[in-house]
Structures are given as C-alpha cells and as structure tokens.
Amino acid sequence: MATNNPTRLDPVTTADKVYEQLLHDIVDGTIASGTKISEPELAKRFEISRSTLREALNRLEKCHLVERKANVGSRVVECSIEGLIELYITREALEGMACRQAAANMTDAEIESMQQMLATHARSQALKDGISYYQEEGDVDFHYKIILGSHNQQLINIICGQLYHLVRMYRIQFGMKSARASRAFQEHSQIVQAIADRDGELAELLMRRHIAASRKNIENKIAQKLEQ
Amino acid sequence: MATNNPTRLDPVTTADKVYEQLLHDIVDGTIASGTKISEPELAKRFEISRSTLREALNRLEKCHLVERKANVGSRVVECSIEGLIELYITREALEGMACRQAAANMTDAEIESMQQMLATHARSQALKDGISYYQEEGDVDFHYKIILGSHNQQLINIICGQLYHLVRMYRIQFGMKSARASRAFQEHSQIVQAIADRDGELAELLMRRHIAASRKNIENKIAQKLEQ
DNA sequence: GTCGTATATATTGTCGACAATGTTTGTTTT
DNA sequence: AAAACAAACATTGTCGACAATATATACGAC
Numbered sequence: 442m443a444t445n446n447p448t449r450l451d452p453v454t455t456a457d458k459v460y461e462q463l464l465h466d467i468v469d470g471t472i473a474s475g476t477k478i479s480e481p482e483l484a485k486r487f488e489i490s491r492s493t494l495r496e497a498l499n500r501l502e503k504c505h506l507v508e509r510k511a512n513v514g515s516r517v518v519e520c521s522i523e524g525l526i527e528l529y530i531t532r533e534a535l536e537g538m539a540c541r542q543a544a545a546n547m548t549d550a551e552i553e554s555m556q557q558m559l560a561t562h563a564r565s566q567a568l569k570d571g572i573s574y575y576q577e578e579g580d581v582d583f584h585y586k587i588i589l590g591s592h593n594q595q596l597i598n599i600i601c602g603q604l605y606h607l608v609r610m611y612r613i614q615f616g617m618k619s620a621r622a623s624r625a626f627q628e629h630s631q632i633v634q635a636i637a638d639r640d641g642e643l644a645e646l647l648m649r650r651h652i653a654a655s656r657k658n659i660e661n662k663i664a665q666k667l668e669q
Numbered sequence: 670m671a672t673n674n675p676t677r678l679d680p681v682t683t684a685d686k687v688y689e690q691l692l693h694d695i696v697d698g699t700i701a702s703g704t705k706i707s708e709p710e711l712a713k714r715f716e717i718s719r720s721t722l723r724e725a726l727n728r729l730e731k732c733h734l735v736e737r738k739a740n741v742g743s744r745v746v747e748c749s750i751e752g753l754i755e756l757y758i759t760r761e762a763l764e765g766m767a768c769r770q771a772a773a774n775m776t777d778a779e780i781e782s783m784q785q786m787l788a789t790h791a792r793s794q795a796l797k798d799g800i801s802y803y804q805e806e807g808d809v810d811f812h813y814k815i816i817l818g819s820h821n822q823q824l825i826n827i828i829c830g831q832l833y834h835l836v837r838m839y840r841i842q843f844g845m846k847s848a849r850a851s852r853a854f855q856e857h858s859q860i861v862q863a864i865a866d867r868d869g870e871l872a873e874l875l876m877r878r879h880i881a882a883s884r885k886n887i888e889n890k891i892a893q894k895l896e897q
Numbered sequence: 898g899t900c901g902t903a904t905a906t907a908t909t910g911t912c913g914a915c916a917a918t919g920t921t922t923g924t925t926t927t
Numbered sequence: 928a929a930a931a932c933a934a935a936c937a938t939t940g941t942c943g944a945c946a947a948t949a950t951a952t953a954c955g956a957c
Binding site: 454492495496499502503505511512524527528531533534537538542593594595596598599 | 723733
C-alpha cells in the first residue's frame with residue numbers, strides 16, 4: 442500500500458538525510474525515549490560535523506521529538522501517558538477542524554479519491570481480517586488525505602509537519618496495533634459521507650468522536666497493561 | 670499593564686537575543702513581510718557569525734515567521750488575507766479546545782485571578798474608553814491565561830510558542846486596533862463565567878465564536894480598506 | 898535584437914577549532 | 928565522614944574558512 446506521506450520531500454542536503462534517519466530511529470524507538478543526545482558522539486557516528494548534526498537536531502526540535510536546554514544539551518522527548526492524552530486532545534481539536542474545512546474545501550475529485558480508497562480498504566480488510574498493519578497504514582493515509590483536503594496550510598503544517606511524528610512514535614512505542622479495525626473503518630465511512638454531503642459540522646463532530654474513541658481505546662489498553 | 674507573556678524566557682545565549690530582536694522586528698514590520706534574508710548581511714549587522722544567526726533563524730522558522738528553502742535562502746513569511754483566515758481558523762480550533770480544557774483543569778485560584786483581571790479591565794476600560802492599546806494588551810493577556818489554564822503542554826507550546834507570534838504580526842501589520850473593545854470584553858466575561866461553572870462545552874463554544882467574530886471583524890475591515 | 902550558453906559572482910551548506918558554560922572528580926576543612 | 932570548595936574534564940555555543948549550489952552577468956549564435 443502506497444503511503445501518501447506529505448511530510449517526506451526529497452532530502453537534498455546531508456542534514457536532511459541525517460534528520461530523516463534520526464526521525465525514523467526516534468519514532469521506532471531505536472533511540473530510546475528520554476535518551477540524552479551527545480552531539481560529539483552522534484556526529485562521529487554519522488561521520489558529519491557538529492554543525493550539520495545541530496541542523497538536523499533543530500528540525501527534530503520543530504516536531505517536538507527532542508528538547509534542548511541552553512548550555513546543557515538535547516534529550517529525546519519522554520513518552521508518558523499524560524503526554525499521550527495531551528497529544529490526542531490536541532489532535533481532536535486540529536483534525537476536527539481540518540475535517541470541517543475538508544467538507545468545505547475538498548474538490549469533488551479529492552472526495553472521489555477518498556471513496557475509492559475506502560473501497561480498497563474494505564476489500565483488503567475483508568480478505569486479511571485481523572492483520573492490522575495494513576489497517577494502520579490505511580488509517581494514517583485516511584487521516585492525511587482529510588488533513589490535506591482542508592486546503593489550510595496552517596493546519597497541514599502543524600498536523601502533518603510536527604504532530605504526526607509524535608503520534609506515530611506513541612503508537613509504536615506503546616505497541617498500539619489498532620484493535621478496533623472494523624469499528625474504525627465504519628467511522629471512516631461515516632466521516633467521508635459527511636464530507637461528501639458537504640456537512641462540515643457533522644464531519645467535525647464525527648472526526649472528534651473518532652479520535653476521542655481512539656484515545657479511550659489506548660487508555661484502556663495501557664490501564665490493562667499496568668494491571669498485569 | 671504587565672504583559673504576562675509565557676513565551677519570553679530569559680535569553681542566555683547570544684542566539685537567543687538575536688532571535689528575540691529579529692522576532693520583534695519581524696512582528697512589528699521593521700523587517701518587512703516577504704523580505705529576502707541575506708545571512709551575510711544580517712550577521713554583519715548584528716556583529717555575529719553566520720552560525721549563531723542561523724540558530725536564530727531556525728527558531729524563527731519554528732514559529733513560521735521565516736521560511737527556508739535548501740540552497741536558496743530564507744524569506745520573511747508573506748502576509749496575505751488567505752493566510753490570516755487560515756491562521757484564525759486554526760486558532761479557533763486550538764483555543765476553543767484550550768478553553769474547554771481550562772474549564773476542566775484550571776485551579777480555583779487561577780479562575781479567581783482571571784476574574785480579578787477582568788475587573789481591572791472593566792475599570793481601565795471605563796476610564797479611558799476608546800484607547801484600544803491597553804485593551805489589546807489585555808486581550809492578549811486574557812487569551813494567554815486561558816491557554817495556560819488548559820494545563821495542556823502540547824496546546825500551550827503550539828499556541829503560545831508559535832501561533833501567537835504570527836497572530837500579533839498580522840494584527841500589527843494589518844493595523845487591527847480591536848474596534849470591538851466593549852463587545853470583546855462582554856464575550857470575555859461570558860467565557861470566564863463558563864469556566865467558573867466548569868462548563869467545558871459552553872466555554873469552548875463561546876471561545877470559538879469569540880475568535881470567529883474577531884476574524885469576521887478583521888475581514889470586514891480589510892474589505893473596507895480595499896474599497897477605498 | 899533575442900535567446901541560449903558559459904563564465905563569474907554571491908549565497909548557502911559543511912567543516913574543524915576555539916571560547917564559554919556545566920559537570921565531575923579530587924582535595925581540604927570542619 | 929560529610930560538606931564545601933577547587934581544579935580537571937566534557938559538552939555546548941560561537942567563530943572564521945572552505946566546498947557546493949544557485950543566481951547574475953557577459954558573451955556568442957541565430
């Protein structure tokens with residue numbers, strides 16, 4: 442399945458490449474959450490100068506994946522349950538509004554494309570039910586398309602450019618495998634229908650519920666894990 | 670009036686100082702919107718090296734005040750009516766949610782402090798009615814307090830750390846002098862009441878209307894200016 | 898005279914070294 | 928032995944120079 446990721450523009454400079462590598466490593470936990478980052482060490486590992494490493498770190502800071510204190514250094518952001526909840530609440534606000542705007546601003550062609558995508562998901566889901574990875578990819582693609590459909594550059598930048606990296610990080614590190622695939626698919630369908638009807642108010646409401654449900658699902662899972 | 674600005678932490682490094690100076694100059698238009706930034710020239714002007722200037726530029730990029738293209742350079746962000754609308758729509762989503770969270774998470778002391786603030790505004794407004802500068806400052810302080818009251822670090826970072834610089838830039842450059850002072854004050858009071866009642870849903874609704882009204886007010890003003 | 902190409906210029910990206918600040922270790926004092 | 932201070936160390940911040948890329952200028956072909 443093609444992951445239509447709007448954040449990834451071809452890296453031209455070496456700082457770009459290092460940024461992408463570090464982004465990947467942090468998101469999937471190869472570089473553990475909370476780790477102190479040693480500039481000299483990392484620079485040596487990548488065989489680059491500290492200047493270009495710092496350039497890469499600056500971009501990671503932009504998506505809130507590393508935090509820097511003056512004269513002290515950088516750390517990979519710490520993953521916490523509180524942080525996760527805060528993130529999802531922010532998502533609820535932003536993606537809800539993006540969905541409302543999408544209902545107003547998406548072209549008919551874009552809507553058509555979404556409906557086709559859902560049809561594909563339905564088929565692939567019917568075939569390999571339970572295999573959640575594809576559903577995960579599909580879920581991300583679905584949300585990206587709606588955000589882009591808002592045609593609001595501010596929303597697009599904030600959500601795709603910074604928030605989503607953190608979302609993916611939490612998903613992977615907390616081992617969220619989208620346990621509610623069929624339910625989520627149903628919700629996706631309702632949302633697309635609202636957009637097709639150009640009903641922005643309903644579209645926003647449904648998206649907010651969708652994300653809130655996802656958050657509660659994750660909260661429950663974590664609560665279960667803590668009980669074990 | 671003390672401007673309780675949560676973004677301004679004491680600058681320790683020279684890059685911090687240059688950042689703050691540039692931030693100020695860009696927001697108030699001393700460095701015009703859309704200007705190409707020449708690194709060698711700016712570095713010479715501030716009598717610093719290009720490295721530390723680039724550090725400052727990176728932070729400006731974080732709040733979407735400058736945009737950089739690889740191997741080409743940086744420009745001050747362009748102010749457009751579309752951009753303004755997109756910004757206010759984003760504000761509506763984020764501050765609306767922040768207000769809902771504030772209703773849930775603000776301490777009684779924080780609420781008390783807001784009520785006192787409003788009382789001060791009421792008095793100062795009654796005295797020097799029409800002098801909108803204080804009202805402007807007061808408005809910013811009001812919104813900051815609510816955002817901080819959400820106790821949601823993600824929302825606080827996005828809104829105070831990046832969005833608000835742009836908001837202030839648009840306000841100044843488009844010459845918005847808050848023509849609806851008394852109306853805005855009334856809306857502020859209603860919002861604080863909803864928060865005091867711990868009615869998150871209403872608080873969010875009112876904040877969204879408040880920002881939407883502000884946006885429409887600005888749009889009208891711009892339309893009038895274009896007619897002249 | 899205009900378009901295309903090639904050279905020259907300027908700007909950005911990257912590098913290694915030095916200065917300033919934080920942190921650790923070792924010593925001294927109570 | 929614990930606390931306080933001092934010195935050695937490591938890390939981050941800043942600098943100036945070089946390399947790679949983009950832009951501007953000059954020249955030549957049609």
